[in-house]
Amino acid sequence: xxxxxxxxxxxxxxxxxxxxxxxxxxxxxxxxxxxxxxxxxxxxxxxxxxxxxxxxxxxxxxxxxxxxxxxxxxxxxxxxxxxxxxxxxxxxxxxxxxxxxxxxxxxxxxxxxxxxxxxxxxxxxxxxxxxxxxxxxxxxxxxxxxxxxxxxxxxxxxxxxxxxxxxxxxxxxxxxxxxxxxxxxxxxxxxxxxxxxxxxxxxxxxxxxxxxxxxxxxxxxxxxxxxxxxxxxxxxxxxxxxxxxxxxxxxxxxxxxxxxxxxxxxxxxxxxxxxxxxxxxxxxxxxxxxxxxxxxxxxxxxxxxxxxxxxxxxxxxxxxxxxxxxxxxxxxxxxxxxxxxxxxxxxxxxxxxxxxxxxxxxxxxxxxxxxxxxxxxxxxxxxxxxxxxxxxxxxxxxxxxxxxxxxxxxxxxxxxxxxxxxxxxxxxxxxxxxxxxxxxxxxxxxxxxxxxxxxxxxxxxxxxxxxxxxxxxxxxxxxxxxxxxxxxxxxxxxxxxxxxxxxxxxxxxxxxxxxxxxxxxxxxxxxxxxxxxxxxxxxxxxxxxxxxxxxxxxxxxxxxxxxxxxxxxxxxxxxxxxxxxxxxxxx
Ligand code: SF4
Ligand code: SF4
Numbered sequence: 001x002x003x004x005x006x007x008x009x010x011x012x013x014x015x016x017x018x019x020x021x022x023x024x025x026x027x028x029x030x031x032x033x034x035x036x037x038x039x040x041x042x043x044x045x046x047x048x049x050x051x052x053x054x055x056x057x058x059x060x061x062x063x064x065x066x067x068x069x070x071x072x073x074x075x076x077x078x079x080x081x082x083x084x085x086x087x088x089x090x091x092x093x094x095x096x097x098x099x100x101x102x103x104x105x106x107x108x109x110x111x112x113x114x115x116x117x118x119x120x121x122x123x124x125x126x127x128x129x130x131x132x133x134x135x136x137x138x139x140x141x142x143x144x145x146x147x148x149x150x151x152x153x154x155x156x157x158x159x160x161x162x163x164x165x166x167x168x169x170x171x172x173x174x175x176x177x178x179x180x181x182x183x184x185x186x187x188x189x190x191x192x193x194x195x196x197x198x199x200x201x202x203x204x205x206x207x208x209x210x211x212x213x214x215x216x217x218x219x220x221x222x223x224x225x226x227x228x229x230x231x232x233x234x235x236x237x238x239x240x241x242x243x244x245x246x247x248x249x250x251x252x253x254x255x256x257x258x259x260x261x262x263x264x265x266x267x268x269x270x271x272x273x274x275x276x277x278x279x280x281x282x283x284x285x286x287x288x289x290x291x292x293x294x295x296x297x298x299x300x301x302x303x304x305x306x307x308x309x310x311x312x313x314x315x316x317x318x319x320x321x322x323x324x325x326x327x328x329x330x331x332x333x334x335x336x337x338x339x340x341x342x343x344x345x346x347x348x349x350x351x352x353x354x355x356x357x358x359x360x361x362x363x364x365x366x367x368x369x370x371x372x373x374x375x376x377x378x379x380x381x382x383x384x385x386x387x388x389x390x391x392x393x394x395x396x397x398x399x400x401x402x403x404x405x406x407x408x409x410x411x412x413x414x415x416x417x418x419x420x421x422x423x424x425x426x427x428x429x430x431x432x433x434x435x436x437x438x439x440x441x442x443x444x445x446x447x448x449x450x451x452x453x454x455x456x457x458x459x460x461x462x463x464x465x466x467x468x469x470x471x472x473x474x475x476x477x478x479x480x481x482x483x484x485x486x487x488x489x490x491x492x493x494x495x496x497x498x499x500x501x502x503x504x505x506x507x508x509x510x511x512x513x514x515x516x517x518x519x520x521x522x523x524x525x526x527x528x529x530x531x532x533x534x535x536x537x538x539x540x541x542x543x544x545x546x547x548x549x550x551x552x553x554x555x556x557x558x559x560x561x562x563x564x565x566x567x568x569x570x571x572x573x574x575x576x577x578x579x580x581x582x583x584x585x586x587x
Contacts, residue, residue: 074101
């Protein structure tokens, strides 16, 4: 049977066919749909869970592997930074059941804070790296990755990019491997306890493992030679292979699926059969450097293909054929659509007030990062998941005692991000005598990645009921004084302002929680608002709430604001900023 699947759907299928019994992830574009599919389509055979962060997801997968089942952890590229600690030591412990870490990179930063090339993690952690080029390979290669993991006693890094994760192609489906569940817990202290005495002898074994993997690469089904015109030999992997093959279908190709360690004998043999070698790859010169280190001449690599951003089929074709590609000019006159908070979003009121108070706002990863853009411009820094609280603490310590309220720092963070790694930051602030205000914008969901549940929801990925972690009680337990924990309505601008001012004036940590849910996920819709054209002075203040339901219509004296009732959720934020009482609920 065949199905059209995205790369992420194919990876989920591959996990099922590989006999995987455990899967964990933290959602992150472009990796999110892997666990969503496992948690829905394959829930009868695979236990799956969202974890509060990527380190936790990988550590639990390591535990499942030690228990003897095949286990998968999935995350986006920056998530591997969070999971790097267990990953590097899992390289030392090795596995019992196969262990694969799926990492989805995001060249060109479609939805990320940086553009790192995670192939480097394989080299750094000294583990094999597998890269599929389409959905069929995503499924098949994942199964081989589990075999490699068990055969070579190592975690495997399975790396995709946005184009592989989200593109759809035909996939031939297979059956699930019938792997028995282990009936006892094997104890092997020396293998799984990385005391220095047990870890030290592992390093030479890992170097030996890499040599064995190098040799395995020469005959692995993951790598293949496609001989054609011998004047050009192209080495490529992943989506770069598809682009190059489309541009020069008759050239010779060394198509690599096991890209670390590179199969040196295979590369040497291929290079000896072609006149010139060209390496086509996105981002870093990962393959090119490995090939050059073998003493093999590379005619073209990063001198032709950029080190930043995504490759495109046109760009690759232009370089490889030397012919200018006939670009279709982009349509002109289309409206510019910068990303904005949804109409009725529970973050809108908060940023309206923060802008008014002129405080320094240390932001985090989530929808609320849009508070940095005009017209709000009320978020001034954003580093990484959980970084808002720790940065705010660092800023406040560096600034010392400040008396002017506007020189104080507010950290804004969402509920999912707070559970991810904000908790430890708040712990740090309390422990080390910080005095910033932390705003936890609890919209009851991981909104930016499409609405995944969080530990605060009371539901698991698989739909089971579970105890909901209470943020108010948690922060009090961490050490925030109960009187400094304030819960406010995200839509009551006066209340937010009053409470923020009170907490900013305190010389100790405070937590302000807004608890209104994501309008998109919870389908919140009240009576839409309307503008009274007679009362409206066209001052434009309401437009500064950046709601796409609002616009200005008419000319001259007839100019006035207008609300599109189809978009408006009746959140009232715009009405609260209108000094002329021109915005009221529709009758
Ligand atoms: S804030 Fe009020 S008066 Fe000003 S444009 Fe908007 S609706 Fe009109
Ligand atoms: S009430 Fe105002 S801010 Fe809220 S959704 Fe409607 S138009 Fe947008």
